[in-house]
Amino acid sequence: MNDTATLDAYGVLTEPATLKIERLLPGTVDRVWAYLTQSELRRLWLASGEMELKPGASFELIWRNEELSDPPGRRPDGFPEEQRMESYIIAVDPPRSLTFAWRQGEVEFRLMPSGNQVLLTIIHRRISDRANTVMIGAGWHMHLNILTSRLAGQKPETFWDGWTRLREEYDRRIPA
Structure with missing residues (x-):
């Protein structure tokens, strides 16, 4: 496990997808x-949507990124004000791990205590191509920035400005 001094906030490819x-x-x-699991709390950093925590249960995630920060920043062209994704639970082991799938792959969350903090590991599998890897990397990174701020009781960074900056950084970091 990485400690605070060596933990890199950026996502890395562990295999091509x-x-x-x-x-x-x-x-x-x-x-x-x-x-991670309660809709009203998850909507503050990622997306709302009630989920039943049992394998096979379906649920819908609803993103409204403009509601994540004040001000929201300028939404990039081509992004809807709201996005919905049908999803389903693959595995759940409260409060240590949660895995679900949606059309853009499979996402696993792992939680491990680390002193007075929690190490959250997200593994996003089956990403279709490099362009989506760049966008997904920037998205998870920015959503986690918002989550970190919320958990610390701080005002989050402007969502879309941060995402745009991070998209450029992930474009440099992800191999062509």
Whole structure:
């Protein structure tokens, strides 16, 4: 496990279609688990959508990125104000891991206590191509920035400005 001094906030490719990103978050595993699984808390950093925590259960995630920061920043061309994705639970082991799938792959969340923090590992599998890897990397990175701010009781960075900056950085980091 990485410690605070060596933990890189950027996602890395662990294989051609798999992005892994780790983040040390303030708080307890139970608190972070609530932000992953409870719609009203998850909507503050990612997307809303009630989910039944059992394998095979379907649910819908609803992104409204303009609601994640004030101000939201300028939404890039081609992005809708709201995005919905049908998803389903693959595996769940409260409060340690959650895996679900949607049309853009499979996402696994792992939580591990690390002192008075929590190491959150996200593994996003089956990413279709490099362009999506860049966008997904920037998306997870920015959403985790928002989550970190929320958990720390701080005002989050402007979502779209941060995402745009991170997209450029991931474009430089992800091999062609």
